[in-house]
């Protein structure tokens with residue numbers, strides 16, 4: 001038996017979600033919607049998060065899923081989640097209405113390196129839904145634009161109608177962000193640049209790769225290729241940040257599901273330096 | 287708390303063994319210890335010395351486990367079986383939350399487990415090490431598990447030094463056995479006429495005060511020491527030195543993973559019997575009568591295909607990749623995550639593997655290759 005065990009106080013289970021309420025739902029591209037959630041009780045801290053972090057959303061009878069926080073309201077009482085309805089839990093989320101209640105645990109995980117980006121050039125690279133976890137960074141940059149030097153945002157999608165948050169690009173451009181868009185296919189010939197996102201990086205000329213931070217989010221292959229293109233431009237692997245995806249259950253590094261080498265993606269990630277993971281990308285089925 | 291070899295010890299006559307049970311029951315402990323069931327020595331709730339596997343020996347080899355009657359009085363003359371104490375500290379199936387939906391209101395509350403006060407009797411050196419390893423996970427203040435913490439704090443550990451290791455044991459090369467090193471309240475060494483007892487903590491000291499003990503004689507202590515030395519000499523299996531663990535992580539593309547996969551059934555037995563494996567899943571179970579939902583935690587395994595996936599695609603869709611994940615996690619990544627190897631050398635995964643895969647041999651083969659195969 002332990003001696004001097006001090007913790008007579010029972011700790012709260014890591015699994016216990018708090019109840020949150022759907023404030024509003026905004027349809028995005030096909031099969032994707034943004035859910036603004038507010039706390040049910042007067043819990044001020046409960047909507048605090050750092051850009052890049054995620055929450056575990058719980059639908060009773062279905063389960064929990066990790067969803068990045070895709071933004072907040074100006075008064076900070078709402079957390080937004082942009083969700084693609086693909087499976088059991090995310091399809092159940094599609095049935096929610098404003099006023100519906102669900103469970104939420106979080107925020108969890110590492111954040112994008114905003115502090116490191118200050119007084120430097122920044123390049124943000126997004127593929128598909130990968131733009132969702134980047135939006136809080138973009139919002140943070142826009143709100144304190146003078147603290148960042150040249151900011152570039154490269155966005156890729158499969159086709160023009162799948163470009164996420166498209167109606168915000170104009171405002172971001174107005175805020176002196178170099179927004180560049182590419183699509184895999186442009187069947188209606190709307191004049192988009194076609195090709196994968198790394199191509200946007202390849203044809204771009206960064207000012208000083210030593211004073212540049214890259215933030216990349218999208219499918220794993222897209223992130224790997226983008227990071228390689230960035231390295232070809234002279235960026236160091238330690239200045240390239242990616243957000244990794246693995247199924248996760250506990251979100252605090254105890255259930256074991258999301259391991260990649262020594263890292264639990266939930267707690268050592270999801271935001272990790274390219275340096276740390278590139279060896280693993282090179283091994284199949286790791 | 288380390289056993290100091292030459293410190294004075296106590297002596298309990300064999301015919302007084304029942305007194306340990308009486309005192310523990312008197313103190314409100316639920317005693318869990320070794321007992322024979324369906325041809326194996328398992329850990330179950332026991333209430334008397336008669337429940338112990340008296341006169342029973344185990345024969346263990348890769349993929350094989352058999353009990354034999356020796357017909358003598360020894361109650362602890364066997365090595366570890368298929369169970370480990372994690373069965374009691376992190377139950378295989380445990381309800382976590384109760385969820386009710388009334389109209390559109392959602393209510394979620396924790397399932398509070400009844401506090402348990404266990405006395406674990408017969409904990410071996412390797413198992414003490416395994417418990418200390420699991421402590422690092424389940425007691426981390428960042429995400430401590432209330433049930434584990436309560437059980438761990440209230441339980442008493444009565445350890446037994448191993449005098450009859452199995453052919454699958456390699457605790458000595460993992461520095462965990464056969465003698466108990468730390469983490470026990472009392473530690474027993476079984477001799478023919480009785481038990482030499484070492485005290486590890488003040489709870490242990492309080493317990494022994496209530497037992498009919500006398501100081502052990504020098505001869506008894508020498509005999510105990512000898513039988514431990516004999517046990518140590520009997521252990522021939524060794525884990526190749528992998529503490530420079532990056533060595534193993536340089537073998538990720540080694541063709542040998544595929545050759546293990548040709549034998550491995552991906553049955554997950556090795557992870558279920560391993561005293562340190564902790565992976566689990568949480569699912570909802572609905573009560574069909576009232577629609578209430580219970581969120582339940584179950585042991586899971588990295589050998590299951592759906593254990594890890596991203597964007598709906600399994601991460602490790604081959605047996606080779608799953609065996610590689612298990613072995614490299616246990617022996618290498620574990621060191622980065624928790625500061626020690628995840629293997630204590632108990633040999634369970636070797637004995638209970640239906641096809642007798644022996645991790646010590648697989649590691650030896652992987653490390654044999656002179657050139658690095660894939661970083």
Ligand SMILES: Cc1cc2nc3c(=O)[nH]c(=O)nc-3n(C[C@H](O)[C@H](O)[C@H](O)COP(=O)(O)OP(=O)(O)OC[C@H]3O[C@@H](n4cnc5c(N)ncnc54)[C@H](O)[C@@H]3O)c2cc1C
Nearest residue numbers: 065066067068082083084086087088089090245246597598
């Ligand atoms: C840190 C982190 C952040 C995440 N952030 C977001 C986010 O902001 N928005 C979001 O929508 N998702 C996000 N995800 C992914 C999300 O957690 C998964 O898509 C979700 O687990 C799917 O759960 P499900 O029960 O709905 O589907 P499941 O029942 O688990 O899957 C059913 C089927 O759906 C398909 N499928 C599953 N996932 C995907 C996918 N991602 N893409 C395409 N097909 C898929 C597969 O065919 C699969 O077999 C994030 C994941 C992580 C780890």
Ligand code: SF4
Nearest residue numbers: 560629630632633635
């Ligand atoms: S890996 Fe095998 S030998 Fe090592 S602790 Fe686990 S079951 Fe025991």
Ligand code: SF4
Nearest residue numbers: 550551553554556639
């Ligand atoms: S190593 Fe043996 S016990 Fe483990 S999954 Fe493979 S066949 Fe099963």
